[in-house]
Amino acid sequence: MPTxxxxxxxxxxxxxxxxxxxxxxxxxxxxxxxERLKTSNPEEALEKLLHTSSASHSITCAVxxxxxx
Amino acid sequence: MCSKWNTCAVxxxxxxRTLSTxxxxxxxxxxxxxxxxxxxxxxxxxxxxxKAYDIEVELFEIDVKRRIGDLKKDNSFFEKSFSQLASLVPxxxxxxxxxxxxxxPPSTEKVKNLxxxxxxxxxxxxxxxxxxxxxxxxxxxxxxxxxRCVYFEELWAKQIREILEDLVxx
Numbered sequence: 001m002p003t004x005x006x007x008x009x010x011x012x013x014x015x016x017x018x019x020x021x022x023x024x025x026x027x028x029x030x031x032x033x034x035e036r037l038k039t040s041n042p043e044e045a046l047e048k049l050l051h052t053s054s055a056s057h058s059i060t061c062a063v064x065x066x067x068x069x
Numbered sequence: 070m071c072s073k074w075n076t077c078a079v080x081x082x083x084x085x086r087t088l089s090t091x092x093x094x095x096x097x098x099x100x101x102x103x104x105x106x107x108x109x110x111x112x113x114x115x116x117x118x119x120k121a122y123d124i125e126v127e128l129f130e131i132d133v134k135r136r137i138g139d140l141k142k143d144n145s146f147f148e149k150s151f152s153q154l155a156s157l158v159p160x161x162x163x164x165x166x167x168x169x170x171x172x173x174p175p176s177t178e179k180v181k182n183l184x185x186x187x188x189x190x191x192x193x194x195x196x197x198x199x200x201x202x203x204x205x206x207x208x209x210x211x212x213x214x215x216x217r218c219v220y221f222e223e224l225w226a227k228q229i230r231e232i233l234e235d236l237v238x239x
Contacts, residue, residue, distance in 0.1 A: 001140060009137055011149060018130045022079055029083040037087070042095035046233060049088045050226050053081060 078129050078214070082122035089115045099236075107232045114225050121164060121217045124157055128210045135206055147203045154202075155194055161213070162191065168216060173223040183216045 009017065037045045092111060101108065131150045138146030165184055173180065190209040193202045 006137070006140055009141075011146070014134060014137065014146070015130075018133055021133075022126060022130070025076065025079040026083050029080045030087075033084065033087045037091070042091050042098065043233070043237070045091045046088060046095065046229075049084050049091070050229060052084055053221055053226065 078122055078125035082119060082126060085115055085118050085122065089119070095233075096236075101236060105236070107236055111229055111232050114228055117164075117167070118217070118221065118225060120160070124160055124164070125210070125214060125217070127153065127157060128213070132207065132210060135203060144199070144203065147206070148199050151194075151197070151199065151202075158191055158194055161187070164216075168220065171220075171224065173220065176219050176223055180216065180219060183212050183219075186212050187216070 033049075037048060040048060089112075092115065096108060131147070131154055134150045135147040138144055165187060168180060168184060187209065190202070190205060190212075193205070
């Protein structure tokens with residue numbers, strides 16, 4: 001992170017910055033989901049979403065050093 | 070600054086909010102009766118998963134503060150978020166109680182170890198042991214995420230899929 005940016009972050013503004021960050025990540029994901037699910041029927045959409053969570057499980061396990069079964 | 074772990078928490082929560090919306094659409098479109106007892110079970114599972122993600126998103130925010138503090142060589146960023154962390158303890162304990170009450174045989178030992186590690190970390194929070202709590206914070210977050218993931222793989226995803234299959238047959 002650039003030093004100037006780091007200097008500007010303080011106790012007074014960090015919660016607002018984090019709120020904006022979470023909101024922007026959420027919006028990005030909403031758009032991604034809308035796009036990838038727009039042609040799916042509900043059953044397919046549910047399966048795609050469940051499948052993604054399995055994929056994120058593998059990623060977390062890899063980060064955490066847990067063997068993925 | 071952001072690791073894969075925290076992006077997963079925000080994305081995962083959003084995915085399950087979407088999943089909830091689509092599930093409600095699925096029930097309506099198929100004209101399923103609200104009194105079908107399987108419908109509330111799916112809602113309960115989704116609600117629990119979203120609540121688990123809510124905790125992880127808050128932990129993500131605390132983790133960013135911890136990392137900012139590290140970069141600025143100022144531990145007060147983590148210390149000031151300690152009350153936010155302490156406020157999550159009852160909710161985390163509620164989840165641990167759920168995990169203890171719902172055994173998943175293939176992963177019993179792994180779950181037991183994760184629960185023990187998480188409980189010992191909660192003790193650090195309750196004892197206001199800032200220094201060790203800061204050092205072990207990321208490990209604690211990963212343990213909590215691992216526990217949610219294990220339950221997703223071994224229990225919740227299977228339950229949701231089975232119930233959906235049954236609902237489609239009706």
